[in-house]
Structures are given as C-alpha cells and as structure tokens.
Amino acid sequence: MTEKIEIRSVNKVFGRGAHAVQALQDANLNIGDNEFITFVGASGCGKSTLLRMIGGLETPTSGQIVVNGRPVDGPGADRAMVFQHYSLYPWLNVMDNIKFSRRLAVNQQNRSSADVEHASGRADALLSLMGLTAAARKYPAQLSGGMQQRVAIARALMSKPRILLMDEPFGALDAQTREVMHDLICHVRRLEKVTIVFVTHDVEEAIYLGDRVVLMAPRPGRIDTLYHVPLPFARNQDMKLAPEFVRLKRQILDRIRDTAGVKTDLEQLQKLSGISA
Numbered sequence: 001m002t003e004k005i006e007i008r009s010v011n012k013v014f015g016r017g018a019h020a021v022q023a024l025q026d027a028n029l030n031i032g033d034n035e036f037i038t039f040v041g042a043s044g045c046g047k048s049t050l051l052r053m054i055g056g057l058e059t060p061t062s063g064q065i066v067v068n069g070r071p072v073d074g075p076g077a078d079r080a081m082v083f084q085h086y087s088l089y090p091w092l093n094v095m096d097n098i099k100f101s102r103r104l105a106v107n108q109q110n111r112s113s114a115d116v117e118h119a120s121g122r123a124d125a126l127l128s129l130m131g132l133t134a135a136a137r138k139y140p141a142q143l144s145g146g147m148q149q150r151v152a153i154a155r156a157l158m159s160k161p162r163i164l165l166m167d168e169p170f171g172a173l174d175a176q177t178r179e180v181m182h183d184l185i186c187h188v189r190r191l192e193k194v195t196i197v198f199v200t201h202d203v204e205e206a207i208y209l210g211d212r213v214v215l216m217a218p219r220p221g222r223i224d225t226l227y228h229v230p231l232p233f234a235r236n237q238d239m240k241l242a243p244e245f246v247r248l249k250r251q252i253l254d255r256i257r258d259t260a261g262v263k264t265d266l267e268q269l270q271k272l273s274g275i276s277a
C-alpha cells in the first residue's frame, strides 16, 4: 500500500513554561492510500490536535507530517475537514452551501462559467449520493441533524479531496441516524476513493468503520496501540455481533480505561464512602 499520510516523530506543545501542555508526544504513523483509519482515546489525548495538524490548521512543535510526499505547511484542497458541528451557512440553502467554497475558488481564479457548470454537475451528483436531492432548496434550520451533516460531508467532497479528516462527525446524532451515516460514509469511501481519518469517542463506531483503529493515551498525548480490524472490507451491521468484533471492542475499551487512569465506578464509590477496596 502506498503511503498517503506520514506522521514522523511529531510533537505538539501548547503554551510555555509551567503552563505548557504536551498535547502530542513522538507520534509516528503511516496511513495508506484509501485507508479508513479511526482514532479513539480518552478526552484530551490529542486526537483533534493530530487531525488539525494533518489538516494544516496547527503546526507541529517538532517533527513532520507528509501528505502525498509533500510536507504539510497549511490547509490545502487535497484535504477536507468535517467537524461535529455542521458549520453550514444558515443563510444559504443546501445547494448553495455545497457549492459555496467551489464558487469562491472560481471567483478567485477569475474562471469562466464552464467551471461553474462543471461544479453544478458535481454538486448535483453529491446531493444525490447523500440522498438530499429533494432538500436542495431547503435551509439548514429546516433540516434534521443527520441531514445537516450529510450537507457538510457533500460540501467537503465538492473539491474532490483525496483525504477526508473527520472529527467526531456523528457525535451529535442519535444511534439510528448514526448507523445510516456509517453505511453512507463507507459507500462514499468506495465511490470517491478517499483516504479517511476519523476521530470518535465511540469504540463500536471506530471498529465498524476502520481498517485499523489507533488508540491514543493522555498525559502526555501519544499513540498507544494500533489494532487491525479483523473484518471483511465490506461491512454490514450484523458484524457488530461477531465474536471477533465483540472481543476487539472489549479489548479496546479496557485499554482506554487503563490508559486514562480512570478507576472503575465501583472503585470510586468505595473510595468516596471510605470503604477500602
């Protein structure tokens, strides 16, 4: 597999002196072309920071991130981001939200209307892929959370990015809508051949979507363990019940608890009520 993203000895420190926070310590990882890689780990272990550095929104304190053979030195059209909060423009309808960044690019380059035509064709195709054709003229406030997130994904795909960076994109959705989004994003990955880097708190989601799951640990933020997901490429919801799925989920949850340094509820309770464990 050719490497799409190389994370080489990356450190990130926020603040200085006594207030310095080591958000990420010596992270090393290669992510392959068209790979779906998911990140889990306790709050504050540096998942978002790492994703933002791949996106070029933060700079490593030391080390390097290389995308497609070139060191990242800022955001680029080859990488698109989707966040938990849909961040759509409330004054634009669905279609115009999807076309917005493209229209900006066209204006900046002073291109002809042929580019706009081309963009319209892609916007239509993405609307249909996302099952949003009937909602094209609606405004964000008229849509459910799941629909808004589908608009955000369509907008991210508009510039044909090779890499999609997603930070807890389905965190605000209910369980049923999330399942639909999971199968949709797998479909998008196959169709658009994008590499996906996906951060989540939900271990089941991380296994269901990922080729590999990266577990990160806090204080200092670091990569702890890589898990290969032992499931076929094409996933279906029944696989969540497979023994190897359940086993891996337990293993990852246990490791998160160990690395987070959080005692079990029972241990906490015993401590609070002064009973020795």
Ligand SMILES: Nc1ncnc2c1ncn2[C@@H]1O[C@H](COP(=O)(O)OP(=O)(O)OP(=O)(O)O)[C@@H](O)[C@H]1O
Binding pocket: 014, 015, 021, 022, 023, 041, 042, 043, 044, 045, 046, 047, 048, 049, 050, 221
């Ligand atoms: N801009 C910033 N300035 C100062 N500290 C920051 C900044 N961004 C992140 N941090 C700190 O870096 C550490 C890692 O933060 P990050 O947001 O990457 O964690 P995370 O794994 O995404 O957590 P969560 O699961 O809660 O989203 C945390 O201690 C956080 O407080």
Ligand SMILES: [Mg+2]
Binding pocket: 047, 048, 049, 167
């Ligand atoms: Mg985060």
